[in-house]
Amino acid sequence: MAALHANVVSLPMKPTGLVKADFVSALVLVALGVGTMVESWNMPRLEERGVQPYTVPGLVPGLLGAILVILGLVLLVRSSRAGGWRLFAEGDGGIGADAVRRVALVLVLTFGYAIGLIGNTPYELATGVFVFAFIAVFEWQKGEALAPRARRLASAAFQAILVTLVVTVVFERIFLVRLP
Amino acid sequence: MEGLTHLAAAFVHFATVETLANVVWATAIGIIIGMLPGLTATMGIALVTTLTYTTAHDQAILILVCVYNGAIYGGSRSAILLNIPGTPANAATTLDGFPLARQGRAGEAMAIATSGSALGTLVGVLFMAIVAPALADVALSFGSFEFFWLAIFGVVIAGQMTSFDDPLKGWIAGFIGLLVAMIGQEGIHAEPRFTFGILDLEGGIGLIPALVGAFGLSEIIGVMIQKRAEMASTKAQVVLPRLIDMWRYRATILRSGVIGTFVGIIPGVGEDIASWISYAAARRRSRERHLFGKGSTEGLMAAETGNNACAPGAIIPVLTLAIPGSAPAAVLLAALFIHGVRPGPMIMIEAPHVVFQMVVMFVLSTIAMAAIGIAAIKPMLMILKVSRERLMPAVFVLCVIGPYALTNRLFDIWVMLFFGVLGFVMRELKYPMAPLVLGIILGDILDKSLRRSLTLTDGDLLPFFTRPISMILVAVTLLTILAGVPPVRRAASALWARVDWRKRPEETGARMS
Numbered sequence: 001m002a003a004l005h006a007n008v009v010s011l012p013m014k015p016t017g018l019v020k021a022d023f024v025s026a027l028v029l030v031a032l033g034v035g036t037m038v039e040s041w042n043m044p045r046l047e048e049r050g051v052q053p054y055t056v057p058g059l060v061p062g063l064l065g066a067i068l069v070i071l072g073l074v075l076l077v078r079s080s081r082a083g084g085w086r087l088f089a090e091g092d093g094g095i096g097a098d099a100v101r102r103v104a105l106v107l108v109l110t111f112g113y114a115i116g117l118i119g120n121t122p123y124e125l126a127t128g129v130f131v132f133a134f135i136a137v138f139e140w141q142k143g144e145a146l147a148p149r150a151r152r153l154a155s156a157a158f159q160a161i162l163v164t165l166v167v168t169v170v171f172e173r174i175f176l177v178r179l180p
Numbered sequence: 181m182e183g184l185t186h187l188a189a190a191f192v193h194f195a196t197v198e199t200l201a202n203v204v205w206a207t208a209i210g211i212i213i214g215m216l217p218g219l220t221a222t223m224g225i226a227l228v229t230t231l232t233y234t235t236a237h238d239q240a241i242l243i244l245v246c247v248y249n250g251a252i253y254g255g256s257r258s259a260i261l262l263n264i265p266g267t268p269a270n271a272a273t274t275l276d277g278f279p280l281a282r283q284g285r286a287g288e289a290m291a292i293a294t295s296g297s298a299l300g301t302l303v304g305v306l307f308m309a310i311v312a313p314a315l316a317d318v319a320l321s322f323g324s325f326e327f328f329w330l331a332i333f334g335v336v337i338a339g340q341m342t343s344f345d346d347p348l349k350g351w352i353a354g355f356i357g358l359l360v361a362m363i364g365q366e367g368i369h370a371e372p373r374f375t376f377g378i379l380d381l382e383g384g385i386g387l388i389p390a391l392v393g394a395f396g397l398s399e400i401i402g403v404m405i406q407k408r409a410e411m412a413s414t415k416a417q418v419v420l421p422r423l424i425d426m427w428r429y430r431a432t433i434l435r436s437g438v439i440g441t442f443v444g445i446i447p448g449v450g451e452d453i454a455s456w457i458s459y460a461a462a463r464r465r466s467r468e469r470h471l472f473g474k475g476s477t478e479g480l481m482a483a484e485t486g487n488n489a490c491a492p493g494a495i496i497p498v499l500t501l502a503i504p505g506s507a508p509a510a511v512l513l514a515a516l517f518i519h520g521v522r523p524g525p526m527i528m529i530e531a532p533h534v535v536f537q538m539v540v541m542f543v544l545s546t547i548a549m550a551a552i553g554i555a556a557i558k559p560m561l562m563i564l565k566v567s568r569e570r571l572m573p574a575v576f577v578l579c580v581i582g583p584y585a586l587t588n589r590l591f592d593i594w595v596m597l598f599f600g601v602l603g604f605v606m607r608e609l610k611y612p613m614a615p616l617v618l619g620i621i622l623g624d625i626l627d628k629s630l631r632r633s634l635t636l637t638d639g640d641l642l643p644f645f646t647r648p649i650s651m652i653l654v655a656v657t658l659l660t661i662l663a664g665v666p667p668v669r670r671a672a673s674a675l676w677a678r679v680d681w682r683k684r685p686e687e688t689g690a691r692m693s
Binding site for chain 1: 230351355597600
């Protein structure tokens with residue numbers, strides 16, 4: 001009970017990463033809600049077609065926008081009371097620099113494959129290159145001797161060929177699914 | 181009686197060699213998908229759906245049901261051996277499964293998980309055969325007013341129960357899902373909404389691309405940033421499930437089966453919640469309460485029975501209301517539409533055989549699950565040794581094929597990427613995914629039902645609150661919202677503590693001290 005009381009009454013000295021993220025996401029939500037309401041208001045009312053006013057296309061999206069604004073405001077108030085507005089205050093939490101680097105790597109590789117390669121290069125080549133690059137990048141060890149590194153890369157290349165072959169045969173030949 | 185005839189006909193329908201082959205491979209794939217951390221049941225079904233586009237409809241649904249059932253069971257393997265739930269449904273399994281494995285009882289733990297999962301599914305299936313026709317009967321009296329409230333109730337309850345510590349975030353996720361469903365041509369006047377002149381958006385956001393993104397790419401990112409896990413035991417001896425265990429825990433099995441099924445029926449509230457609630461209920465009633473969390477076989481049995489019973493439970497609203505009871509069931513719902521089955525209140529009139537075929541599919545997959553689970557322990561453990569660096573690129577290749585294969589549009593791959601990033605960010609910020617998915621499905625129902633109802637009443641809101649079923653849905657929705665508001669929740673728990681104190685003074689005293 002004492003802990004609960006302390007939580008409600010006094011501001012924590014250091015807002016956690018999550019509380020700050022909540023504050024930012026609450027602002028995004030309110031903006032999204034307001035944007036939705038404006039867009040819904042501007043949707044055609046179809047009066048020229050003699051449409052019932054209760055069936056206008058903007059009705060439900062407008063209501064949803066309003067609900068998102070309300071939920072966003074509740075989150076905004078809650079995170080502000082917990083100190084989330086002090087965005088640049090030193091805090092704990094967050095996912096760490098190494099994790100951020102790994103997320104960025106995954107995104108570059110996956111987006112590069114799905115947007116850059118698919119549709120612009122033959123599917124088999126794109127898939128082989130992606131699988132090889134993914135394994136090579138994430139298994140890369142600094143200062144590794146040449147021989148084990150070569151073995152590792154060779155096995156990555158082998159897996160890349162294997163995945164491409166299996167996917168093409170299973171999807172295109174056996175299950176007759178069109179590949180990108 | 182008519183039900184039994186349908187059931188017998190369904191068994192005969194599936195008595196083919198093709199069925200047997202499909203059941204075996206699909207269940208095995210399901211178990212493997214479940215075992216591998218980062219591959220969830222939802223994603224597994226979404227990916228296998230891609231494979232079944234050209235398969236005969238009944239066999240396609242059978243394959244997906246086997247994957248679903250197998251995946252929920254397969255997740256127990258990694259929960260027991262790695263302390264990582266293979267799917268979110270097996271989170272409660274780690275509490276007792278992993279301590280058992282560390283005591284050198286991994287084989288016994290897996291046998292308990294196998295029997296729990298199999299019996300749980302069977303309890304769920306029994307309820308499916310009984311409850312689905314009855315619920316479809318009730319649903320026949322649903323008009324647009326009731327469907328409007330059902331959509332709101334679905335999002336509210338799913339938001340509340342999948343984010344129990346912070347329902348606000350669950351509700352936000354649900355309403356974002358509803359908003360996503362508004363993109364594209366609306367269903368009454370065919371007016372484009374939120375398309376911003378982009379032609380590809382006019383068809384709306386496809387459920388499969390969104391699901392593959394939210395449960396596929398976002399999982400890949402999530403797995404790649406985690407630390408590696410060590411296996412508790414690689415020596416898993418084959419241990420047969422013992423009848424004496426099943427008899428000893430009959431009350432736990434039945435209770436967990438019933439809890440699992442009914443949690444499954446609640447829209448969007450899936451196997452993970454079913455497992456936690458079953459576990460908590462078993463702990464409260466157990467004589468070996470002190471062992472829970474330290475390697476209790478009863479706790480393990482409760483968790484594994486609860487999550488598998490939830491799978492058939494989650495199919496009940498899919499069939500009778502076209503509303504999914506869990507995230508994997510949402511994919512199954514999409515797959516039913518793809519394969520020309522029209523689930524909803526009319527199902528017992530238009531296609532009653534579908535309900536009973538579903539019952540048979542679950543029974544067949546349960547038999548295969550138990551057989552594979554016992555016989556193929558060792559080869560399957562080899563798969564757990566594949567590193568994530570080697571597995572995840574292959575998974576992403578499948579994530580790209582899934583959305584593309586249905587419509588042959590590159591646009592759907594971009595939708596998958598968008599939802600992958602959105603899903604990852606939301607997960608990191610502790611927003612649950614299930615209400616988002618449910619919202620995407622319920623958006624259309626909500627939109628059409630509200631506008632149709634208002635047209636019927638000429639703008640009068642009163643019938644929304646005075647029709648009997650509507651009244652019940654409004655009351656339950658309001659109660660759910662109130663239960664999620666912190667001051668109300670605190671007052672309720674204070675009241676409960678007082679009531680509890682009168683009943684069991686010695687226990688409450690111990691807890692307070």
